[in-house]
Amino acid sequence: MKIFWPDPHKNLTKRISQALNALGHTIILPSPDYKVTHYGFTRPDWVWATNWSRDFCKENIKYGNYLSLNKKEILDLKPDICFIPHFEAQFEVLYELLPKLPKSTKLCYFSGNCYKDPYYYGFYNMKNFLYADAISHRECQKHQIPHTLYYRPYQNYDLFKYTPYNRNDSTVGNFTCNFEADWKEGHTFSKACENAVPEAKFEYDSTLSESEVADKMANCLATTSYKSQEGFGMSSVESAASGRPVFLLKQYNQDKSYLQWLIEGETAFYVSSVQEFRAKLKALIDSPDYRNWVHYNCAQKIRQYINNEEETTKLGNFLENLQ
Numbered sequence: 001m002k003i004f005w006p007d008p009h010k011n012l013t014k015r016i017s018q019a020l021n022a023l024g025h026t027i028i029l030p031s032p033d034y035k036v037t038h039y040g041f042t043r044p045d046w047v048w049a050t051n052w053s054r055d056f057c058k059e060n061i062k063y064g065n066y067l068s069l070n071k072k073e074i075l076d077l078k079p080d081i082c083f084i085p086h087f088e089a090q091f092e093v094l095y096e097l098l099p100k101l102p103k104s105t106k107l108c109y110f111s112g113n114c115y116k117d118p119y120y121y122g123f124y125n126m127k128n129f130l131y132a133d134a135i136s137h138r139e140c141q142k143h144q145i146p147h148t149l150y151y152r153p154y155q156n157y158d159l160f161k162y163t164p165y166n167r168n169d170s171t172v173g174n175f176t177c178n179f180e181a182d183w184k185e186g187h188t189f190s191k192a193c194e195n196a197v198p199e200a201k202f203e204y205d206s207t208l209s210e211s212e213v214a215d216k217m218a219n220c221l222a223t224t225s226y227k228s229q230e231g232f233g234m235s236s237v238e239s240a241a242s243g244r245p246v247f248l249l250k251q252y253n254q255d256k257s258y259l260q261w262l263i264e265g266e267t268a269f270y271v272s273s274v275q276e277f278r279a280k281l282k283a284l285i286d287s288p289d290y291r292n293w294v295h296y297n298c299a300q301k302i303r304q305y306i307n308n309e310e311e312t313t314k315l316g317n318f319l320e321n322l323q
Contacts, residue, residue, distance in 0.1 A: 001025045001026070001080040001081060001319065002025070002026050002028055002067075002077060002078075002079045002080050002081075003020060003025055003026065003027055003028060003079060003080065003081045003083065003319075004028045004074060004079040004081065004082045004083060004093075004097070005027050005028065005029065005083045005085060006029070006030050006047070006048035006049075006083070006084075006085060006089045006092075006093070007029060007030075007048050007049035007052060007085075008048065008049075008085045008086035008088075008089065008110075008112070009086075009112070009234075010049065010060070011210060011234055012085075012112060012153060012232075012234065013027075013029070013049075014060055014061060014062070014156075014210075015153045015154040015155065015156065015234075016153065016154070017061045017062075017063070017065060017066060018062060018063065018154045018156070019153070019154040019308075019311070019312045019315055020065060021062075021063040021065040022154075022312050023312065023315065023316045023319070025065070025319070026065050026066065026067060027061070027065060027066050027067075028066075028067045028069055028074060028077070028079055029052040029057060029066060029067070029068050029069070030048060030050075030052065030068075030069070030070070030071075030074070031052060031053060031054075031068040031069055031070050031073075032050050032051060032052070032053050033070045034050075034069075034070045034071050034074075035070075035071060036092055036096075037092060037095075037096045038091040038092045038094075038095045038096050039088075039091065039092075040087065040088045040090070040091050042087065042088060042119055043088055046088060047088050047089055047091075047092050048086075048088070048089050048092075052068050053068055054068045056068075071096075071097075074097065075097070075100050075101065078101055078102055078105065079101070079105060080104075080105065080106065081105070081106045081107075081108055081319065081322065082097060082098060082101070082105055082106070082107050082108070083108050083109070083110055083130075084107070084108070084109045084110065084121070085109075085110040085112075086110070086111075086113070087115060087119050087120065087121070090109075090121065093107075106128065106322040106323070107127070107128065108128040108129070108130060108319075108322055109121055109126060109128065109129045109130070109131075110129075110130045110131065111129070111131040111132070111133055111135075111136040111231070112131070112132040112133060112153070112231040112232045113133060113229070113230075113231035114133050114134075114135045114229050114230065114231050114255060114256075115135065115136075116135070120139075123139065123143040123145065124143075126143070126145050127145070127146055127147055127322075127323040128145075128146075128147045128148070128322045128323055129145050129147070129148045129149075130148070130149050130151050130315075130318060131148070131149075131150060131151065132150075132151055132152065132153055132231060132232040132257060133231040133232060133257050134255045134256055134257040134259075135255050137150050137257070138255070146323055147318070147321065147322060147323045149314060149315065149318040150257075151311060151314065151315060151318075152232075152261070152305075152306045152311045153232060153234075153311070154308050154311065154312065155237055155238070155241060155302075155306055155308060156210075156238075156241075157241055157303060157308070159210065159211065159214045160214050160217065160238045160239075160241035160242045161241070161242065161299075162241075162242060162243040162295070162296065162298075162299035162300075163218045163242070163243070164292065164295070164296075165221060165243075165291065165292070165295055167219060167221075169201055170199060170200040170201065170221045170281075170284075170285045171200065171201045171202075171203055171219060171220050171221055172197075172200050172201070172202050172203070172220060172221060172222055172223065172224060172247075172281070173203050173204075173205065173216055173217060173220040173222075173223045173224075173239075173244075174190065174202070174203070174204045174205070174223060174224045174225070174226075175205055175206060175208070175213055175216075175217075175223065175235045175239075176204075176206060176225060176226075176227060176235070177206040177207075178206065179204060179206060183226060183227050183228065185226075185228065186226030186227055186228065186249065186252075187226070189226055189249065189274070190202070190224060190226055192274045193224075193274050193277045193278070193281075196274045196275075196277070196278045197277070197278050197281055197282070199282070199285055200221065200281060200285065203216070203220075213235070213238065214238070214242065217238065217239050217242040217244050218242055218244075220239075220242075220244050221244070221281075221284055221285065221291070222239075222244055222245050222246070222247060222269075222281065222284060223235075223236070223239040223244055223245075223246050223247070224246065224247040224248075225246050225247070225248055226247075226248070226249050226252070227252065228252050230252070230256060230258065231257070232257060232258070233256075233257075233258045233262070236248075236258060236262060236268075237258075237261065237302060237306060240261075240262065240267040240268070240298050240299070240301075240302035241299060241302050241303070242299065243295040243296060243298045243299035244295065244298065245266075245267055245268055245269055245284075245294060245295075245298050246262060246267065246268045246269075247268070247269050247270075247271060247277060247280070247281070248262065248268055248269075248270050248271075249270070249271065249272065250270045250271065250272040251272060253270070260305065261302060261305035261306055263301065263305075265294075266297060266298060266301045267298050267301050267302050267305070269281075
């Protein structure tokens with residue numbers, strides 16, 4: 001099948017392309033020369049990523065199952081499925097593309113973030129919804145959406161692989177984009193933790209390439225994610241896949257899908273105070289045997305909780321039966 005997917009998140013798009021490749025499908029991305037007609041009201045100058053040129057696709061989509069097309073080319077190709085993968089993209093898809101495509105083209109929504117009104121989809125006309133966040137799961141049940149899948153996106157376990165921690169220092173990494181600007185409360189808590197554990201080095205990185213993130217995570221004792229709103233939590237899964245548990249705040253846990261795979265003492269540590277953070281991190285610092293077991297077990301457990309083969313099979317069945 002030919003599947004139109006306007007990019008809401010670069011790494012998510014790469015993972016979706018890997019799952020679609022395993023299913024024998026092609027991902028269609030709007031090229032940089034696609035001219036948008038309908039913008040939304042949240043970010044009136046942005047609808048989707050505009051950097052998916054053929055060269056950019058070749059660099060980032062591993063298996064080559066992509067097409068980078070402008071509007072005319074997309075309409076001429078007549079995709080089998082059109083995805084609306086985030087709030088801002090829905091206006092262009094619903095009012096520009098879908099009316100000009102055959103009635104056989106299926107429409108499917110996707111959510112990987114904890115959206116809330118008024119920045120959410122209109123459920124009244126929705127038939128198909130693929131989602132990775134707990135709020136969407138609740139809303140689908142509430143509105144009785146006929147065809148849904150609670151999906152765990154494909155993970156790059158080959159890149160984010162377990163390696164033993166053989167460093168003398170103790171580094172705690174954070175990979176949240178715009179951490180200080182967008183998540184002030186979490187950033188303040190993180191700086192307080194940093195002051196409370198002078199034995200560790202705290203590093204903040206938000207502009208690294210995927211391979212650079214993998215290298216950095218391998219050199220971390222653990223990572224932190226202190227975001228009050230989180231959908232799937234891609235970087236947290238990548239950290240766990242590397243064998244590096246993630247520290248999260250207990251008070252942010254409501255309506256989070258990650259509670260299903262970021263498990264206390266296995267792939268994550270949940271804290272509610274600076275003192276609790278210090279106690280749990282110091283246990284990793286002070287006991288090499290405990291630390292090595294946590295790291296190894298963490299990498300094994302996340303691969304059980306998010307099994308690429310099982311999730312891809314479920315995705316394939318979902319796509320084949322769209323309404």
